[in-house]
Amino acid sequence: MADEESPAYPKVPRSTINRYKPRGKYDYASIHDIVNTMPIVHVSFPTLDPEDPFPAVLPMIGFMASFENQAAGLDEALDLYLHGYVSSRIMRLSKDGGSGAEKGLPLTVAATHLDGLVLALTPNSHSYNYRSAILHGYATPVTDHEEKVWAMEEITNSVLADRWTNTRVPPNKTEMTTTQILRVRIVSASAKIRSGEPHDDRKDLKDEEMRKKVWVGVVPTWIQYGEPKACEYNLAGNVPDYVKAFVDGENKEGRRKAEEAAMDGG
Amino acid sequence: MADEESPAYPKVPRSTINRYKPRGKYDYASIHDIVNTMPIVHVSFPTLDPEDPFPAVLPMIGFMASFENQAAGLDEALDLYLHGYVSSRIMRLSKDGGSGAEKGLPLTVAATHLDGLVLALTPNSHSYNYRSAILHGYATPVTDHEEKVWAMEEITNSVLADRWTNTRVPPNKTEMTTTQILRVRIVSASAKIRSGEPHDDRKDLKDEEMRKKVWVGVVPTWIQYGEPKACEYNLAGNVPDYVKAFVDGENKEGRRKAEEAAMDGG
Numbered sequence: 001m002a003d004e005e006s007p008a009y010p011k012v013p014r015s016t017i018n019r020y021k022p023r024g025k026y027d028y029a030s031i032h033d034i035v036n037t038m039p040i041v042h043v044s045f046p047t048l049d050p051e052d053p054f055p056a057v058l059p060m061i062g063f064m065a066s067f068e069n070q071a072a073g074l075d076e077a078l079d080l081y082l083h084g085y086v087s088s089r090i091m092r093l094s095k096d097g098g099s100g101a102e103k104g105l106p107l108t109v110a111a112t113h114l115d116g117l118v119l120a121l122t123p124n125s126h127s128y129n130y131r132s133a134i135l136h137g138y139a140t141p142v143t144d145h146e147e148k149v150w151a152m153e154e155i156t157n158s159v160l161a162d163r164w165t166n167t168r169v170p171p172n173k174t175e176m177t178t179t180q181i182l183r184v185r186i187v188s189a190s191a192k193i194r195s196g197e198p199h200d201d202r203k204d205l206k207d208e209e210m211r212k213k214v215w216v217g218v219v220p221t222w223i224q225y226g227e228p229k230a231c232e233y234n235l236a237g238n239v240p241d242y243v244k245a246f247v248d249g250e251n252k253e254g255r256r257k258a259e260e261a262a263m264d265g266g
Numbered sequence: 267m268a269d270e271e272s273p274a275y276p277k278v279p280r281s282t283i284n285r286y287k288p289r290g291k292y293d294y295a296s297i298h299d300i301v302n303t304m305p306i307v308h309v310s311f312p313t314l315d316p317e318d319p320f321p322a323v324l325p326m327i328g329f330m331a332s333f334e335n336q337a338a339g340l341d342e343a344l345d346l347y348l349h350g351y352v353s354s355r356i357m358r359l360s361k362d363g364g365s366g367a368e369k370g371l372p373l374t375v376a377a378t379h380l381d382g383l384v385l386a387l388t389p390n391s392h393s394y395n396y397r398s399a400i401l402h403g404y405a406t407p408v409t410d411h412e413e414k415v416w417a418m419e420e421i422t423n424s425v426l427a428d429r430w431t432n433t434r435v436p437p438n439k440t441e442m443t444t445t446q447i448l449r450v451r452i453v454s455a456s457a458k459i460r461s462g463e464p465h466d467d468r469k470d471l472k473d474e475e476m477r478k479k480v481w482v483g484v485v486p487t488w489i490q491y492g493e494p495k496a497c498e499y500n501l502a503g504n505v506p507d508y509v510k511a512f513v514d515g516e517n518k519e520g521r522r523k524a525e526e527a528a529m530d531g532g
Binding site: 014039040042044045046047052053054055056057059061106107108110112114116117119120121122123124126128130132134136152153155156159160163164166167168169171175178179197198200204205207208210211212213214215216217218219220221222223224225226227228229230231232233234235236237239240243247251254255258259262263 | 312321372380385388389390418419421422429434444464476478486489491495497500517528
């Protein structure tokens, strides 16, 4: 779907899709859309302990935007902002600087949407419909007050649209100090997208007797948002319209995208 | 929920939950359940290029079981089996052996379930209900024929219950050669689980005027499986009962877990 002409990340060895090349995407719009529609991303970074061979991995909230160009669309240059609970270690590492030549902690960030189970004639030809993005960049903590408040608002509204103005804001001094946000300057990125029906081997397709027994097709999948449950100390009455609208909108869009992927010529 | 007495992974520095300690779990059952109910895991490993500071990350299919003890439950010692498309690089690295003292490629594997949006009075107190597992281990390719066929069957049925026997099996020689499966011997692991309603600061809870305006509660979330769509070359008629049963079962269980998490004492 992405236009070849649209701005793209540089194709470097670490970001190049070598298997099923046509599924690889490097354009801003494809990659930014995957990140911004995913509630949780996985952030990997090398530990500073040379004795520990395992990368650290943290689930975090991530979204892409530009503080310098706040009206920027998904097809423009954006930074990745990260927010998460287990942040003390990653924050300390990013202040110390990473092992790379550029300032900041080198991070690899992954966001993957599961769009469907692809059921073929043979187990080997089974697959998923999915949209996956992997991004590489250098992370530094956001220290500027204005940028931090802006990022907190963007993060809150990325979790649930219009939530920020419907909460007790602005954050107080303690909240500003304890909230830690990372800005990641992306240096390379790619996406991989699979859609459509299964593809089986010619030999299996010729076996009509077997094909009458093995059902082939796609089971679409998406993130479903259920009925909002007020908590015990809620004094604000029924579920507000903006929450209902978000839940309905996400469910319709999730289903639509997954069903579109299932039917795609792809 | 996990029994303190149940077998657990060793608590080492890289796997220790330091923030919100009571959310940390080290027992087999909690960690294995998170992995085995997640259709996609993210696998991170250091690249062999010393000039590249970014860990490689691949989305893969993962499940935990024991070939030596096939009847093992989730609360027993299990290995992690991985299957994925972009496997040539990871397979090569795991054959070469990693930088660790033990044989195999050191991997960090992450599986995260989003169970709900936790909406508090202030953006700072917002959270997710989630179940996240991070595992560390050494990966080697499965070469034994019997173990490989067994793992392929387990993987296929972990994607959709009872699928294996309802497809064209056993795999032929080419399929056995081209399918690559990694077995990961886990050396450390932990899970982090958050459930229940939001927790707000005392000061905000005293502000009754504000509380009448800000709705607080939880929006449960889960992976929804939609209506299966037969593909164009399907000759097997309507959606089979085992596929319908899987879709219905997963949707009921996903909703139940997310709603239970929302109502949990936390």
